[in-house]
Structure formats: C-alpha cells, structure tokens
Amino acid sequence: MLTDTNPPQQRLLPLFHHAPMGMAETDAQGAILQVNPKAVQLMMPMAAGLGLPGDNLLDTLAGVVPSIRQTIADFEPDSGLIIEQELYPVRLATGAGPLDFYLSLTIEKVSPGSLLIFFSDVTSLPTRPDPFRQHP
Amino acid sequence: MNQPLTFSDLTVLDWLEVRTAEQLDDAPFGVVRMSRDGKVVAYCKSESHFTGISPDYAVGKYYFSQIAPCANNVMVAAKYAQPELDEELDYILTYVCDPVKVRLRLLKSPGSRYQYFLVNRKHID
Numbered sequence: 001m002l003t004d005t006n007p008p009q010q011r012l013l014p015l016f017h018h019a020p021m022g023m024a025e026t027d028a029q030g031a032i033l034q035v036n037p038k039a040v041q042l043m044m045p046m047a048a049g050l051g052l053p054g055d056n057l058l059d060t061l062a063g064v065v066p067s068i069r070q071t072i073a074d075f076e077p078d079s080g081l082i083i084e085q086e087l088y089p090v091r092l093a094t095g096a097g098p099l100d101f102y103l104s105l106t107i108e109k110v111s112p113g114s115l116l117i118f119f120s121d122v123t124s125l126p127t128r129p130d131p132f133r134q135h136p
Numbered sequence: 137m138n139q140p141l142t143f144s145d146l147t148v149l150d151w152l153e154v155r156t157a158e159q160l161d162d163a164p165f166g167v168v169r170m171s172r173d174g175k176v177v178a179y180c181k182s183e184s185h186f187t188g189i190s191p192d193y194a195v196g197k198y199y200f201s202q203i204a205p206c207a208n209n210v211m212v213a214a215k216y217a218q219p220e221l222d223e224e225l226d227y228i229l230t231y232v233c234d235p236v237k238v239r240l241r242l243l244k245s246p247g248s249r250y251q252y253f254l255v256n257r258k259h260i261d
Contacts, residue, residue, distance in 0.1 A: 013232070013233075016233065032228075032235045034233040034234065034235075035228075035230055035233065035234075035235045036230065036233070037204070037205040037206035037230050038205065038206075039206075040206035040207075040228055040229070040230050040235070041205055041206050041207070041208055041209045042209070044206075044209065044211055044227060044228060045209050045210050045211050048211055048225075053226065053237070054227075054228050055228065055235065055237065094210070094211075096210040096211050096214065096215070097210055099210075
C-alpha cells in the first residue's frame with residue numbers, strides 16, 4: 001500500500017480537482033466560497049449566456065432552473081438534501097454558440113448559511129434521461 | 137519599448153513573439169505560451185505563483201485538459217480552433233479551491249508558431 005504523508009486535507013485536493021462533476025460550496029445566497037475546475041468549466045458558459053458574472057452560482061442556476069431559489073427557501077430544516085440528482089434541460093444561446101445539454105443537479109444544505117452544490121452535464125451518458133424526472 | 141506594456145495593448149502579440157520563455161516573466165500580467173495544438177511551451181512565474189503549478193510541471197502538458205480544465209469549454213478553449221484570435225473576456229479561474237475573477241485575453245495569429253493565454257488579475261476586484 002502506498003503511503004501519502006501529506007495532511008488529510010491536502011490529500012483530498014486531487015480528488016476535488018479531478019472530479020468529473022462540478023462541486024461548489026456557496027453561502028445561503030449562492031455566492032461561491034469554494035469551487036472545483038469542472039464546476040467553473042460548466043457554469044461559465046451558462047453565466048455568459050445569461051449575461052451574469054458567474055460569481056453567484058444560484059443566480060446562474062436560476063437562469064436555467066427558475067424554481068431553484070423557491071425550492072431552497074421552502075426547505076426548512078437546518079441541513080439535508082434539497083435536490084438530489086434531478087435532471088434539467090439547459091437550452092441557452094451564447095456568443096460562443098448554443099448550449100444544449102441535460103444538467104444533473106444535487107443541492108445539500110449543510111448549515112443555514114452554507115450549501116453544497118454538485119452538478120454535471122449528463123447528456124452523453126449512455127442511459128437516456130428519465131422523462132418522469134425531467135422539468136420543463 | 138518606451139511605453140510600459142499593457143494587457144490590452146494592440147501590439148502585445150508582437151511583444152510576446154520576440155520574448156524568450158524567461159523574458160515573458162517581465163509582462164505585467166500572466167502569460168501562458170502554447171504550441172498551436174495546445175501544449176504549454178512557457179508558463180510565466182506570475183502565473184506559477186498564483187496557481188502553485190511550477191513551469192517545469194506545466195511545460196509539455198496540454199493546457200486546457202491538464203493544467204486549466206476550468207477553461208476547457210466553448211468560451212475559452214474552443215476559441216483556439218479559429219485560425220486568428222484576439223478576444224478579451226471576464227472569467228473565473230480556480231486557484232486551489234478559490235474562485236478568482238480575472239480578465240482573459242486569448243491570442244492567436246496565423247503567422248505565429250504559438251498561441252497565448254493572458255491573465256489579468258488587476259482588472260477586477
């Protein structure tokens with residue numbers, strides 16, 4: 001077994017950096033506190049297509065999932081899963097061309113002031129999106 | 137050069153083209169010089185200072201897939217498919233886990249052996 005002498009927090013970094021899924025921690029309003037490269041890769045074209053700066057992830061996601069802020073506001077517990085691997089179609093015109101993909105989204109409230117948001121483009125997954133879980 | 141080089145200088149590509157990898161460190165903004173197929177040829181010290189990625193590690197790697205995957209999308213990496221490119225845009229780069237607002241300039245010319253990715257952190261608070 002290989003032994004990594006780096007502190008546990010540092011050993012987590014490659015996992016965070018190379019994860020094939022967007023991962024972000026935001027405050028309750030959506031301002032990004034921590035983010036991995038895949039999240040930025042996915043969110044910036046959406047933000048640009050919406051004319052947003054991209055520093056507030058909930059603002060960006062609300063542009064493609066309009067109900068998202070209300071869903072979060074309606075979640076009363078101090079912590080827990082708010083949205084779990086829901087699929088949403090993204091169709092936006094951007095200066096660099098149209099964006100057209102299926103977004104898989106998970107939002108967990110870890111405290112009243114902190115959200116963990118996981119998202120990915122699942123368009124190319126071999127399984128078709130379940131039509132019963134799609135949101136218009 | 138009499139005037140100090142600025143990020144939006146119209147002649148910045150000419151300035152970059154005649155600099156050695158070490159001389160790129162003199163630019164008042166981050167510079168990544170890539171081959172036309174996207175491999176890092178030079179990675180300036182100011183960029184290295186912010187990212188923690190050493191020039192030795194970066195050189196020879198595909199920039200958008202191995203060094204800066206946060207810019208590997210239609211807004212940035214895909215633009216280099218054009219034969220000629222000079223575009224500035226506001227963007228967010230990730231440094232360790234922190235989102236950092238930057239101004240990018242994407243540069244490529246048919247007459248150059250290289251393409252460039254410039255990063256200005258002073259433009260945006």
